Amino acid sequence: MEKRGVEPEPEGGRDEEEDAAPAMERAEEGVAGGSPVHDQVVPAGSSSSRVIVHVDLDCFYAQVEMISNPELKDKPLGVQQKYLVVTCNYEARKLGVKKLMNVRDAKEKCPQLVLINGEDLTRYREMSYKVTELLEEFSPVVERLGFDENFVDLTEMVGKRLQQLQSDEIAALTVSGHVYNNQAVNLRDLLHVRLLVGSQIAAEMREAMYIQLGLTGCAGVASNKLLAKLVSGVFKPNQQTVLLPESSQDLIHSLNHIKEIPGIGYKTAKRLEALGISNVRDLQTFSSKILEKELGISVAQRIQKLSLGEDHSPVTPSGPPQSFSEEDSLKKCSSEIEAKNKIEELLASLLNRVCQDGRKPHTVRLIIRRYSSEKHCSRESRQCPIPSHVIQKLGTGNYDVMTPMVDILMKLFRNMVNVKMPFHLTLLSVCFCNLKALNTAKKGTIDYYLTPSLSTTSRSGKRSFKMKDTHMEDF
DNA sequence: TGGGGTTAT
């Protein structure tokens, strides 16, 4: 049979003989009843086995605030948005403060709690991208999840490091951080070896985050995104954990409810409960046919795979953001004037951000939430193309992009809200999206004539927004 | 429940 070897099978030169089988540390406790681990047959170049890390910053907003003002470091600290403590440091957690806790409850639990307003996300967003950029230096395949989590596909990096290692060095490999379940490592198992190297890279990432940015966080290393994410939270502040394949089922079954599976949200969990599915094993063993009929084939197949710990979704590089938005929730907005003032405020911030980014948004959207006693916060939106003459003024330090943009947004507003009738809004948000690198289609170029909205008269003369304003590349 | 984000339909 095959040699146990380093993946891309180093040319015959060096042989890993019996001594390549290192004293398998505690291997006799191995799960499979001490049976020697069979050699892994992973075809060279096959992507069937990946090494993924999930990096999760500790109470991110609170950390950013503590870096800004070190005097807060040893005090219980909460970050407040409106009447909520959205996150808090570990000092505060020890005293009973939880994430998303009402400010009153938090103050009651912990009267010494220091609160900082965190409604302006600018510094958090900037720090968040610094983290992503730092991780991209290790490997370009980095996917953001919110402001404080990132996935990195380490498969290639691990492969390269393994190629550099001599067999005796492989024999001396050690894990960095925890091993889930305290499972014994078997260095003759290539999957174990690859995950150990992943754990070392994860440790280097966390060290770099701390040295360069002053941030601490957790990491989880596993063979897919689901498992990496689940395992990253096992040891909590500022620690890391690697999951070896034999413990996957233990990890997934450690969840007490299907809602804890990332990808199964509020709605799906409710529908599953209605089917009598509440824990992971229920979902694993439920009839696929019925599930598909109930949830649609796509969701059904995906979540049932997730319940088994399977997740083939790739780490998709996030790159620069696809949209910029600013929102503000309000107690009550019931006049057009109030709305206009809010919209101007949101827009001013957005214009600064867009200016910094360098790309140009080609679409603008207005989002509202109406007051309604019991409807679960459903939002409504209207969007339209940004006229090209406005787009061109966007990065130029020009200020009279405000006026035309406000005009557009107020038209969108009146399209959604009948201002002649009483209304009560509890949220306003403005979003710039459809971002493009540059205005490429110039008059007289091929692109110009190939862009339908430019070379022909617009189809809808009766739109509220004049299409004579020639929107480029909006089709 | 805040103030963001993404993808699928």
Added chain:
DNA sequence: ATAACCC
């Protein structure tokens, strides 16, 4: 344009 998901 909305609905689902993520933080």
